[in-house]
Amino acid sequence: MATATVSGDRQKELWRRLGEVNDPELDEPITEMGFVERGEVKGDGSVEIDFRLPTYWCSPNFAFLMLDGVRKALDQLSWSPAYRVKLHDHMFAEEVNRGMEAGKAFGDIFAVLAEDQDLGALRETFAMKAFKRRQEALLRGLKAHGLTDREILGMDLPAYDVARFEPGEAAKQKPRYRAALLERFPGRRADEPVFVTWEGRPVPPAALSAYLAELRGVRINMEFNGALCRGLKQTRYKELDVVDGEPTLVDFIMDRVPVRVAPTA
Known part of the structure; x- marks a missing residue:
């Protein structure tokens, strides 16, 4: 036992x-x-x-x-x-x-397969996108709770930690954004604003709408890639009768596009 x-x-x-x-x-x-x-x-x-x-x-x-x-x-x-x-x-x-x-x-x-890319730079690019996607979820969640742009952008870490969300994307991303923030800015004081740009600059309240539009573009791109990735994997490994035993992107697309049949006379 x-x-x-x-x-x-x-x-x-x-x-x-x-x-x-x-x-x-x-x-x-x-x-x-x-x-x-x-x-x-x-x-x-x-x-x-x-x-x-x-x-x-x-x-x-x-x-x-x-x-x-x-x-x-x-x-x-x-x-x-x-x-x-x-x-x-x-x-x-x-x-x-x-x-x-x-x-x-x-x-x-x-080392010989890395396509001559700087993996350190690649890591940072992906970390930046993750930071922005997580941040956008929190900003949208706080706006949905009725907080003003000035209240949101003035929020420090203690206020952030006591904020509560209904189950959903904001609740899921809350601890993940906190972790990303402190990893990006390890010496950050608790009384400094929680919501800053990847470069560490504060976001003026008047610029929040434009900033959210930028973050939204990052999220949509990541969500699209995620859906495509899941679909490709599902299609690749499900049991299909294909010529070479390997589903292609065409199989993936055709599996999801409804077939339109021309009406008969």
Whole structure:
């Protein structure tokens, strides 16, 4: 009984940690996106992860950022297990899996696959988009509660912490925006405004509407990409009779566009 309890607790901890890893482009947990197809704690305490992305050609940079996040999550597990992470059905799966089996760091594995991009700059770009998306949800939520633009933009951290929201996007993003704010500005005083630009500048009340329009554009783009990503993954792995066994983007689109039949005479 005690062994079963320990196993169950470890399994819960594993999925909690994996749920803290986000798709960097979409700012949504990889577990909710369905990228972690299997996460299992074995009888000896070791961990096995099967990871699958929505398309065969997903950018290796995105794969690196997510798999690096998975590695860090596994390193934080309380019992420090040995682990195996396997990437499936990706154009660089063989190289990645071979490198991981050889004990190479992800940075070394992806050094030749990184498409000559600065991964540090890529991380910052995605962090900026996540910051803006989370912030927009809170700003909209506070406006829906009837607060004036001046009241919202004058809110400091203690006032932010006691604010309450009905279940929904604002409530979901409240702790996530707080975390992003303090990560971006680690030395921030509690009495400073909570809502500032990515660069740290205050937003004048008269400019809030225009600022929200900018944030809305970021959110819509991320939501569209998220919906496309989910649809591609669902279509790719559902059982379809396709010529090469691999659904294409055309399959995805046709599966969702209603067919119009011309009326007969």
